[in-house]
Every structure is written in C-alpha cells, then in structure tokens.
Amino acid sequence: MRAADSVSYTDDLSLLTEAARAAGEIARHHFKRDPQVWDKADNQGPVTAADLEIDRMLRQRLGDARPGYGWLSEETPDAPDRLTRERVFVVDPIDGTRAFIKGEDTFSHSLAIVENGRPVAGAVYLPIKDRLYAAALGQGATRDGAPITPSGRTILDGAEVLGTKPNFQDQHWTGGRPPVTQRFVSSLAFRLALAAEGRFDAMITLRNAWEWDIAAGALLVQEAGGLAQTRRGAALRFNNVHPQVDGVVAGTRAVQGALIARLA
Template sequence: MPEREDDLSLLVDAARRAGEIAARHWKQGPQIWDKPGGEGPVTAADLAVDEMLRTTLTAARPDYGWLSEETPDTPARLSQRRTFIVDPIDGTRAFIDGSRDFAHSLAIADRGQVTAAVVYLPVKNRLFAAALGRGATLNGAPLAASTRDVEDQATILTSRPNLRPEHWRDAPPPVARHFRSSLAYRLALVGQGRFDGMITLRDSWEWDIAAGALIVAEAGGAISDRHDQRLVFNNPVPQLPGVLAAAPALHRQLMARLVSAA
C-alpha cells in the first residue's frame, strides 16, 4: 500500500506536540507580524510550531519532501515521491483573537494523493485523522459524512461572497450558511457529518486543504475543486482552484448549479 503503516501515528504524535506549543502561546499575547503581499498575519506560535514539525517530521522521514505555510518553499519537494504538507496553525486570526477554532493541519501526499492526514484542534481536544483506505476518525471513533440529497436548507460552511448570485446558475442554492475560520476544520466537520458541505471558490493553498480532503473522502463524502476535478497535491505552485466538499448527491447538485464548473 502507498502509505507507510506508521505514517499516521507519526502525524498524530506530531500534532499533539504542536498543540502543546500552541497552548503555551494561546491568549498570551504572542508576537504578531504581517506577511508581505497581504498574505495575513503570522505569530511566534506559528513559527515555533513550524520549526518543531519540520525538525521532527523530516528527521523521521528524511526521504520525504516538505511543504509548509511558514517555511520558504523550494523545488526540492517536487522530486520526492512523498511530501509532508503542513499548516502549523490554520486559522491564525482565530488564534490571535483567542478563539478555540484554530487547528494544526498535517498531511502526507504520495505522488499527488494524500495518504495520511490529521486535523487537530488542541483547545477543543478534537483530533480528526484518516489514512487512505482505512477510514476517518474523531478521537478514535469512526466518522461518516452526511447523506443529504437535497439542497434545501443543507448546512454549508462557507463565507458570504461564495453565495453571491454571479457564481451560480439561476440563483444561489437555498442552503443554510455557517462559518468557521479554519479551512481544515471546515473540511473535518464535513467528514464528521456535522455539516452537509463546505465551499470555497477562491484559489486555496494546499496546506489548508490536504489533510481535510482525505478526512472528507475517507468518511464517505465527495470532494473536488471548483471545476469538478480531482484534487492533486504537491504542485509546483501549491494552490488549488477552490474546493467543494459535500454529501455525494449534494455535491453533484451544487456542482451542476455552479457557474465555475463550466
């Protein structure tokens, strides 16, 4: 099988260590910087978690590539069969605001396909995990995605701009909109079945999506980019053209309505 048997255990242990570091900074007024190019804030906690993860994971798997939001990217990862794809803290603004909804997002991609994944919310003590062909779990209990088959009042995690009329044929879908700051957490919640789907139509960084994408798929949900194409990771430019994840029948209905699917 493409995944090393202990890759998931490696990610789980690393995510828990990341949570310990984040907890020491949370609500403690960590130092904050603005990234260049309007890419948002970064804190001392992001950098400390990134350093620990990079050191720990690459020491355990020296033949794996490395892609992280907080590490300068290099082409070296493109020649590796397997690559770590990591967001040290997904939902940094939530972290800064003292919200409990930030997450650590850790994944391993094998030739473009995610094979092991963890999304961990340390303050909530929620650890979502998945391995290719082995299902998805929350704190060890199996997950099952929603089976909703109609749009009417489907619960969708998305920001308001994604439901503007110009994105949809005829009219936006009649869904109940909800929101969480962390993209990884939104995807994990779809895998859990707490929400029927999530939509982001903006280009999205791989480190926000990789772990949650496997959790959705292994829980029985459907996931694609905004053009209804399969998600492929570890690209030269590590971005995906939006993401739509939902119960399978609902995914088909939303995709048929979405203008950008054409």
C-alpha cells in the first residue's frame, strides 16, 4: 500500500506539530547554556549539540510513526532511497542556528512532508516564543490554531520585504533596487511564516535555498493565500536529487509578482 493511500494530510500534520513541540523542549533545554558548537565543512555554517540531538529525536519519532516515508534533513547524511518514496520528511532541526547560538528567540524548527515533489503538511515552531505555524494541503494555514492570511498589499512601492541586504543590491534588479523597505530575521522558515501571516508583505532570497529551510514555510504561504515561487517565477519542487531550489520569492500575489518582474 502506498503511503498516500493510508494516511491523511491532517494526520500527517498532527504528527509534525507534536514532533515540533518535542523539538522545542530539547531546544529550550540547551538555549543560553553554551551548547557545544562545530563548524560544518565547505562553509556550510555552524551546528550545535542541540541540532544533532533534535535531529536524532525527530528521525526516530517520525520514522517510527511513518516507516514508509523518506527522510531529508540538514543534519543527516543524504541517502538516495528518499528519491523512491512517495512521501518524504523534509526537516531542519534548527533553522537559524546562528540566532540560537547568540541567544536570540527567532530560530525555529521547520518540519514538512512532501508528496511527489510538493509539500502537503508543514509546521514551523518557534520554541522560545511558543508560536506554532501549521498548514496542510487544501486546509489553510494557522498560527496557534487561528487562520492566517497575507497582508493584502497590492502595490510594490512601500512594501516591507524580508531578506538580507545583499538581495537588495542594484545589480539584481532591472532599473535598480525596488522601492521597498528591507527587513530581516535570521530563520528562512520564520520569514516565510511572517509573510504568510501578513506581518510583512513578502520575503526574498536570491541564493539557492536548501529544501529543509523552505518546504514547510512555502506551504504556509500558499495555504494562507499567497504565492511562493523560485526567483524565476517557477513552481517550487522538492525532494530533488540535489536538495536545493533556485531562490525563493514569496508573499502577497501582487507584491510577489512585482518583485519577480523586477528581478534582472
């Protein structure tokens, strides 16, 4: 029996939200207690003892609950068998590890289930804020159980857009930097969640984005009523052989479309 024949998206989402909260318990135990930190190879950034402990817990908990699903995580060596699975867990144990190390409260746990290349359930949990974003395909998106929607902004001028400063340099844009206000939070998953709930009008990252950073957040945006695509306006597809996508632009449909139209 195929995975999609036996488990509903709602059941999968319940599994993810419970696991996200369990991850938060581990993160809070390590938070501001100087967990051991290592630098990854190839300038891939830091990893902490908390990242690794959460990864082990999630892999066991989620894998035991859904043994037929594939596994893709930032902190687990990749294995090609995930490419043969209909549904795949796509997990970032801690998105925003640098913020976690600094004692900032904007890091998150990003958990998604992808079915045949598209996210069908996703949870983004900020344990220090105790804030849970969740979505399942066709069922809308929520923050702490309440429905969320994008900001509704219809023009680019004056929009508030989340992203790092290099994304807004003139060379990336036709006609120079767009007339928007740049804002920043460290977690890509949190940026997507903030765009989904309308706290900001859009988010952008022009660099190749790892799937585990964005799978859950992209579903949040789409289920809330916004749009999330690659920097070239293509659909986001997940569980790729190389688990990256060509940047992300997400937000209200009008602002998101205007940003993509302006990209050089």
